[in-house]
Amino acid sequence: MKKYQLGEFEEIVLLTVGVLYGEAYGVAIKEEIAKRQNRKVSVGALQSALRRMESKGFLNSEFGESTKMRGGKRKRYFKITALGKKALDYNMQSRVELWNQIPDVAFEFKLC
Amino acid sequence: MSKRRNKPPRFADRFLSWFCKDELLEEVKGDLQEFYVEDRKLRSRWRADISYWYNVLHFLRPFAFKRKQQNSNTTIMYRSYFKYAWRGMRKHKAHTFLNLMSLSVGLASFIFIFIYIKGELSYDKFHEDSDRVHRVVIDLLESDGKVLPDATTPPALAYALKNDLPEVEATVRLFPNWGNKFLIGATEDKKFYEEGMIRTDSTFFEVFSFPFLHGDPSNALDAPDKMVITRSAALKYFNKENAIGETLTIYGQENQVKRISGVIEDVPINSHFKFDFLSRLDFGNIDQNWGFWNFYTYVKLGKGSGLEEFQSKLAPFYKTARPEQERYAPIYAQRLTDIHLTSNLKWELEANGSKDNIYIFGALALFVLLISCINYLNLTVADSLRRLKEVGVRKVFGAHKKSLISQFLIEALVTVLIAVIAGGILAEVLFKNLGDVLGREVSILQIENLKVFAGIAFIGLLFGIMAGLYPALHMSSFKVSNAVKGVVGSQGRSAKGLRKTLLVVQFAISTFMIVGTLVVFKQLKHVQNIDLGFSSEQVLVIENAQVTGNQKTFKSELAKLPNVSGVGASSGIVGGLNWTTTLGYPDGVLLNFVITEPEFIDVMDFEFVAGRNFSREFATDASGTNIIVNEQGLKELGLTLEDVGKSVPMSIQNDTIQNGVILGVVKDFHFANFKSEIKPFGFYFRDRTEGNLGVKFSTTNLTETLAQIESVWYEVANGAPFEHYFLDENFATLNAQESKLSSILLYLTALAVFIAFMGMFAMANMTIKDRLKEIAIRKVLGASVSGVSKMITQRFLILVLLANAIAIPLAYYMMQQWLEGFAYRTNIGFMMFVLALASTLGVAWITVGYQSMRAAIINPIKNLRQD
Numbered sequence: 003m004k005k006y007q008l009g010e011f012e013e014i015v016l017l018t019v020g021v022l023y024g025e026a027y028g029v030a031i032k033e034e035i036a037k038r039q040n041r042k043v044s045v046g047a048l049q050s051a052l053r054r055m056e057s058k059g060f061l062n063s064e065f066g067e068s069t070k071m072r073g074g075k076r077k078r079y080f081k082i083t084a085l086g087k088k089a090l091d092y093n094m095q096s097r098v099e100l101w102n103q104i105p106d107v108a109f110e111f112k113l114c
Numbered sequence: 115m116s117k118r119r120n121k122p123p124r125f126a127d128r129f130l131s132w133f134c135k136d137e138l139l140e141e142v143k144g145d146l147q148e149f150y151v152e153d154r155k156l157r158s159r160w161r162a163d164i165s166y167w168y169n170v171l172h173f174l175r176p177f178a179f180k181r182k183q184q185n186s187n188t189t190i191m192y193r194s195y196f197k198y199a200w201r202g203m204r205k206h207k208a209h210t211f212l213n214l215m216s217l218s219v220g221l222a223s224f225i226f227i228f229i230y231i232k233g234e235l236s237y238d239k240f241h242e243d244s245d246r247v248h249r250v251v252i253d254l255l256e257s258d259g260k261v262l263p264d265a266t267t268p269p270a271l272a273y274a275l276k277n278d279l280p281e282v283e284a285t286v287r288l289f290p291n292w293g294n295k296f297l298i299g300a301t302e303d304k305k306f307y308e309e310g311m312i313r314t315d316s317t318f319f320e321v322f323s324f325p326f327l328h329g330d331p332s333n334a335l336d337a338p339d340k341m342v343i344t345r346s347a348a349l350k351y352f353n354k355e356n357a358i359g360e361t362l363t364i365y366g367q368e369n370q371v372k373r374i375s376g377v378i379e380d381v382p383i384n385s386h387f388k389f390d391f392l393s394r395l396d397f398g399n400i401d402q403n404w405g406f407w408n409f410y411t412y413v414k415l416g417k418g419s420g421l422e423e424f425q426s427k428l429a430p431f432y433k434t435a436r437p438e439q440e441r442y443a444p445i446y447a448q449r450l451t452d453i454h455l456t457s458n459l460k461w462e463l464e465a466n467g468s469k470d471n472i473y474i475f476g477a478l479a480l481f482v483l484l485i486s487c488i489n490y491l492n493l494t495v496a497d498s499l500r501r502l503k504e505v506g507v508r509k510v511f512g513a514h515k516k517s518l519i520s521q522f523l524i525e526a527l528v529t530v531l532i533a534v535i536a537g538g539i540l541a542e543v544l545f546k547n548l549g550d551v552l553g554r555e556v557s558i559l560q561i562e563n564l565k566v567f568a569g570i571a572f573i574g575l576l577f578g579i580m581a582g583l584y585p586a587l588h589m590s591s592f593k594v595s596n597a598v599k600g601v602v603g604s605q606g607r608s609a610k611g612l613r614k615t616l617l618v619v620q621f622a623i624s625t626f627m628i629v630g631t632l633v634v635f636k637q638l639k640h641v642q643n644i645d646l647g648f649s650s651e652q653v654l655v656i657e658n659a660q661v662t663g664n665q666k667t668f669k670s671e672l673a674k675l676p677n678v679s680g681v682g683a684s685s686g687i688v689g690g691l692n693w694t695t696t697l698g699y700p701d702g703v704l705l706n707f708v709i710t711e712p713e714f715i716d717v718m719d720f721e722f723v724a725g726r727n728f729s730r731e732f733a734t735d736a737s738g739t740n741i742i743v744n745e746q747g748l749k750e751l752g753l754t755l756e757d758v759g760k761s762v763p764m765s766i767q768n769d770t771i772q773n774g775v776i777l778g779v780v781k782d783f784h785f786a787n788f789k790s791e792i793k794p795f796g797f798y799f800r801d802r803t804e805g806n807l808g809v810k811f812s813t814t815n816l817t818e819t820l821a822q823i824e825s826v827w828y829e830v831a832n833g834a835p836f837e838h839y840f841l842d843e844n845f846a847t848l849n850a851q852e853s854k855l856s857s858i859l860l861y862l863t864a865l866a867v868f869i870a871f872m873g874m875f876a877m878a879n880m881t882i883k884d885r886l887k888e889i890a891i892r893k894v895l896g897a898s899v900s901g902v903s904k905m906i907t908q909r910f911l912i913l914v915l916l917a918n919a920i921a922i923p924l925a926y927y928m929m930q931q932w933l934e935g936f937a938y939r940t941n942i943g944f945m946m947f948v949l950a951l952a953s954t955l956g957v958a959w960i961t962v963g964y965q966s967m968r969a970a971i972i973n974p975i976k977n978l979r980q981d
Contacts (some may be wrong), residue, residue, distance in 0.1 A: 028145035029152075045145055046172035049138065053177055069143070071151050072119075075144030 006089040007019050008060075012092060014039060014058060014089045020090070027066065028052075028075040060062060060086030119324075122150045123163045128171045129237050133296050134178050142173065168665045178211065185326065191517060192524070199525040203648045206497075208703055212876045213493045215532050215867040220486025221537030225570055225859075226544045227479030232466050236382045237454035241747045242323040243414060246283075246380075247450040248421060250275065250428065250874075251459060254704065262704060265459040267411045270313070273401040274435045275411070279427060282421035284320040288387065288410040289313040289395055290463060293686070294805075295658055296390065297834065299367040300354060305365070307835055310347075310390035318392060321414045329376030341372035342392040344380045357880060362391075363561035387463040388455045404436060410463065410599040412450070414922065421447060422785065468934070471854070479517055481623050488616045489873040490533075491581050494526065496613060496880045498585030502592065509594045518590040519583075526582025528576065534571045541567075548861075592913045613911060621917030622952055624870040627863040628950040629925035633942055634856045640940035647783020649719040653841040654823070655687055656807040659836045665803045667714075668830045675826070677812045677819040682714025687841065688785045688795075696798070697741075699763035699771060703750040704834045705743070707796040709804065715742070715797065718807040725758040725778030728799040739764065739774035745782045747794030755779065760874035808841070871957050878962040879908060882969045890974035899970040906966040907959060914958045918951045925950075 008016065018034045019026040031044050033054075055061045066077040082090075130146075132137060145409060146169055153162040182439060183956045203210040205712060229446050238244055250271060255261040272285040292309050299305035319331035326334075327345060336340050341362060348357040357374045364370045372393055381388045387410075400406060404914035425447055432445045448457055456603055459596035513521075538558055545556045558567055659665060669681045686692040688710040693709075712728040728735045741764075743751070753762065757776060782792045811819050827836045882889075933939040 017387070028141065029148045032145075032149075044172035045142065045149070045169045046175055049142060049173070050175050050177050053138075065141075069148075071143035071148055073147045075140050075143060075147060078141040 006092040008089055008093050011047070011049075012051050013090070014041075015048065016055060016082065016086060016090060019061065020082050024081075026080045026081070031080075039091055055086070056080075058085075059083060060089055117277075117404050117647065117761060118729055120147075120154060122147060122166045126163075126167050133180060134173065134661070134748050135180050135605060138178055142178075145881045146170070148786055164715070181239045192520075194908065195524040196528070197526045198521060202525060203529070208879070209493065209497065209876055211278075212872045213529060214536065216486045216489040216531035216872045217530070218482045218536035219865055220489075221252070221533060221570065221574060222540035222544060223862055224479045224483040225537065225541040225558070226548070227569060227862075228570065229541075229545075229558075229566055230486050231472055231476055231479075232566065233470055233556070233958075234455065237467070238386055238450045240323075240382060241450065242383070244450050246415045247321055248413055248415065248424070248447040249450060249453060249457075250413055250445065251443050252445045252446050253443045254407075254460075255441060255514060261444060263459040264407075265410065265457065265461045265463070267408045267409055268404045268406050269395075269397075269400040269899065270435075271402045272409070272411045272465075276411055276837055278431055278435065278913040279424070281416050281424060282413050283316045283412045283416045286317045286321045286412050287395065288412070289397075289408060289465070290387070290389075290410075292408065293835070298351075298392075298948050299365065300612045301365050302362065306350070307837060310388060311364075311393065312391070312397045313387040313393050316393060317691045321412050324378045324381065326375045326617070328358050328380060330719065331376065334376035337375075337395065338394045339370070339372055340375040340394065342376040342378060344378055344390045346380050347390040348374070348377045357410065362859050364393075384454075386450075388673045393741045412809060413447070421449060424429045440562060470932075474932075475858060478627070478727070478859070478866075481627065482866050483861055485623055487577065488620050488874075489869055490529075491584075492613050492873060493614050493880075494581050494877050495585055496877065497880075498522070498589050500880070500884070502589065505589045505592065505932060506594055515590045521683075522589065523579060523588035526578045526586075526644065530575055530578025530851075531909070537574075538567055538571070544861075546959050548858075560906050563586060571944075576858040594749045597911075613877065617873065617910075618917045618920070619824070619912050620873055621914050621958075625918050625921035625950045625954050626925045626928075627859075627866050628953060629922065629946055630929060631859050631863040632858075632946040632949065633929040633933070633940075634859055636940045636943070636946070638853060638856050641936075641938060644784065644938055647721070647781050651842050652811055652813055653717060654809040654811060654820075655839055656809060656823075656827070657837040657839075657843055658805065658834060659683060659807040660803050660805050662832055664830065665807075668826065669807070671826045672807075672809060672823060675819065677815060678809055678823070679712055679812065680717040680808075680810040682711055682717040682808050684708050684710035684714045684806050684808060685804050687806050687808070688718065688783065690796075692785070699765060701752070701853050703747075703794055703798045705794045707741075707798060709800050711799055711801065711804075714808055717810045720780040722784065723779045723781055724755045725776065728797075735777065736801050738798060738800065739772065740777050740799070741774060742778040742797040743776060743782060743885075744780050744792070744795045746777050746792050747796055748776065748792050867953075867957070870954075871961060873932060874958055875961040875965075876908075882906060882965050886969060886972075886977045888970055890972075892978040893970070893974045894978070899967065902970040903966040905960045908968075910958050910962045911955060911956070913952050918954060922947050 003028060006071050007089055014035060015031065018038070021038075022030055022034055028048065032045070035041055035043050035048075052063075060083060061080045062083050063078050063080045067078045068074050068076040075078065091103065122412075127143070130143065134142060134826050146166060149169070150162055152164050153165055157165075159952070179661060238247075241247060249265070250267060251263075252271070253266050254264040270288055272287045275282050275657075289312065290568060295307040296311045297305055298308045298311075314335070316335045318335055323331075333342060342603045343357065343362070345355055348355055350355070351362060353361055358378055359396055362372045362374065364372065401638050415421075428445045428447060429442070432442055432978050433439075436442075453462075453466070455472065456465050458466045458468075464553075508518060508521075520959070542558045545558060556563065558564065659668070669683070672678055672681045692706045694704055695704050699704045712730065715727050725742070728740075728742065734740060748755070748758075753776065758779055759775065759777070761773045761775050763771045765772050782794060783795070785795060809823065811823075823838075824836050885906070892902055893899075927945075929942055933942070
């Protein structure tokens with residue numbers, strides 16, 4: 003279990019990297035999250051999540067091209083690894099299982 | 115445009131590069147830059163800058179930090195500086211010890227005094243609107259026009275103030291226990307005598323804000339049978355904090371049952387009145403009563419009305435409120451927060467502090483701190499001169515100026531840090547041992563004191579850096595060639611001049627403090643030896659004697675005890691509370707008096723100058739017009755010894771002159787502290803039950819006698835507790851301010867002299883070490899031991915003489931000023947100065963002489979063979 007542990011924010015970042023397949027670098031991820039989740043993310047928070055998942059083996063990365071806009075600095079592109087994919091699957095699986103376990107009565111509430 | 119336009123703030127960038135890991139840096143910088151460019155398209159420059167900064171600062175996370183390499187040059191150097199500091203301290207153990215000792219002692223006494231003064235200054239500031247609360251007082255006007263400052267006011271004042279002056283938002287009257295003890299009980303078997311009872315108005319909590327634990331301040335006293343108590347009272351009577359709804363009974367002629375409507379936090383120590391029970395005034399309607407001068411009146415002014423304006427309205431207000439009067443006593447308002455330190459009227463609710471003492475203590479604390487700082491500075495500078503060679507060698511091996519400075523600074527910091535910690539511990543020890551001097555429990559670990567300590571520690575460290583900075587800059591600026599040779603040059607001489615000046619300052623302060631302490635002690639001794647005019651020794655006072663069913667039998671039972679030689683009842687105790695009245699014709703004087711009986715005069719052993727004691731054989735003695743006065747009273751009444759025993763006009767009541775007889779005149783005696791002159795005092799005789807019993811006993815078998823008295827008490831007292839004190843103890847408290855001053859003074863002076871002594875010791879030690887070679891050569895050339903020793907000692911003695919010459923006139927002047935404040939004062943003797951001079955010279959002579967002798971006795975070979 004432990005080896006697939008994913009935090010909520012980590013999961014979002016990991017999924018976004020997947021969504022952006024091939025185009026996932028810092029700015030793009032941040033903007034994608036801002037667009038889809040309506041959530042402001044600081045570079046620091048994002049980077050720390052990315053690094054953490056890289057060290058867990060859910061992501062790998064390589065340097066890409068540099069652009070003028072970046073002042074000649076190269077981008078670092080992130081990709082989901084097989085382990086990362088497994089972690090996502092596992093996470094979804096466990097959510098679905100939990101979801102299915104909820105008895106129907108739990109939803110029978112009325113707004114009065 | 116674009117280049118400048120798209121440049122993110124440079125400093126933020128540099129900051130990022132400084133802390134961020136290299137492997138992250140490129141990418142992150144790129145990301146941030148890209149953002150910034152996007153941001154700039156949408157937003158103004160400063161908004162974009164702020165968000166850039168925001169992102170950079172958000173990057174301050176552990177994962178992004180550069181890891182310092184374990185063997186980076188800086189780390190190693192810093193570690194070695196600490197090592198040098200440690201080694202240096204161990205090498206010069208005596209020097210280090212003296213340095214640390216003097217610094218920490220100085221810091222400790224400073225912390226101690228600082229916290230004491232802070233406590234004194236914090237009085238009554240805890241009330242929410244303490245700046246708007248004032249006490250209104252009316253002085254007492256005697257018929258001969260003399261004005262006596264007096265804190266009490268009649269009850270009508272508060273009522274009139276509230277009605278007549280629009281800026282008065284609320285008023286409240288306090289009626290303290292006036293020396294009475296109330297028997298209060300929760301149940302029949304849980305009764306205690308209580309002094310902390312204040313009766314007041316329902317508006318009490320509109321003016322004062324004591325924090326409530328339970329209950330609501332707005333209606334806590336809105337009914338006459340409601341009572342507010344403190345937490346400790348609640349715990350004492352009910353064993354629980356929430357005592358709301360419980361009842362307490364105040365026993366008296368009629369028992370009163372009070373409902374507890376509020377429990378407040380215990381009254382803090384820095385409140386100028388203290389209480390455990392607050393109940394409503396129960397004197398009927400007293401709102402028009404201008405004659406019952408036993409109340410304290412407090413007002414809360416509306417927002418925005420100042421004290422001056424209010425003050426200026428008081429005199430006219432008083433005139434309109436009491437149009438029938440011929441003359442008006444001064445009426446004025448005091449700031450609530452000033453009462454403790456500056457008021458000092460008669461009948462204060464609690465003994466006031468003294469602003470003078472605050473100044474004196476403050477000055478002393480600064481003195482001691484100054485002396486120890488000078489010591490530190492002196493030793494550090496002297497030490498650094500000695501290390502010239504070390505600096506030279508370091509420079510030869512390539513030390514930068516910068517690294518030399520950091521080395522010296524770190525050494526200074528380590529010393530100061532240790533001293534600060536030791537000082538804190540010492541201060542705590544002082545607090546533990548001097549708690550009774552402060553009159554309260556203090557610990558440095560209390561939050562507010564920790565803050566003070568942190569502040570002082572911070573300043574101490576700053577000072578340490580400054581003190582370290584001088585040698586650091588000084589030493590690092592020498593030329594290498596000179597430094598290695600140990601040539602000090604002109605700069606060294608200036609440093610020596612500085613050291614001498616500092617030494618003189620130190621000893622001047624020491625002399626000053628010695629003289630000051632001697633004068634204070636002499637004054638205290640003088641005061642203690644003043645003939646009180648009666649005997650306060652061997653007199654036991656039993657309080658609450660009115661509860662004994664039959665006082666006559668009680669007295670006769672006591673008189674039968676073998677060690678008891680006399681028993682007399684009185685309404686008050688000389689040196690405690692007494693009543694006052696106006697007496698005399700045609701001009702009245704204010705007379706302090708007690709109601710008593712002949713036996714009491716005997717017990718107190720008053721010495722008769724003329725006339726006789728009361729006697730039970732003459733029925734008229736107890737009529738209330740016949741009186742015994744002291745000499746001062748006789749004088750102020752305008753009578754002479756010839757009038758004793760004759761019927762003379764005494765007072766005027768309802769336009770008829772009342773005659774009275776002065777039965778006797780006793781020698782003047784002291785019944786207040788020695789700052790004030792002896793005032794008129796009188797005794798009346800009534801054959802009735804009184805509250806206080808004076809018992810004269812012999813000191814043999816004291817405990818046994820006490821036990822016997824106590825057992826007699828319990829036979830007649832209906833279960834009331836036995837409350838008693840010795841009269842001389844009570845007298846000692848009258849001069850408490852002075853004895854407090856003297857004990858703190860003694861400690862501080864001892865410390866100051868001790869520190870100065872250590873400074874002198876270390877300085878002599880160093881001078882002699884520097885001159886070892888010179889001494890050896892002189893000896894080789896034929897100088898005698900005493901000659902060499904004299905040469906060194908002389909220089910120091912001259913400095914001490916100079917210090918005395920500065921300090922003695924100053925001390926004379928200042929102490930003369932201090933003594934002016936006493937009505938009965940001693941004189942400053944010539945011997946004190948001789949003593950101060952002799953002790954400082956002696957200390958200098960011993961410390962320096964001893965070391966110089968030792969240096970002179972050593973075989974000169976030992977010091978010469980090295981080169």
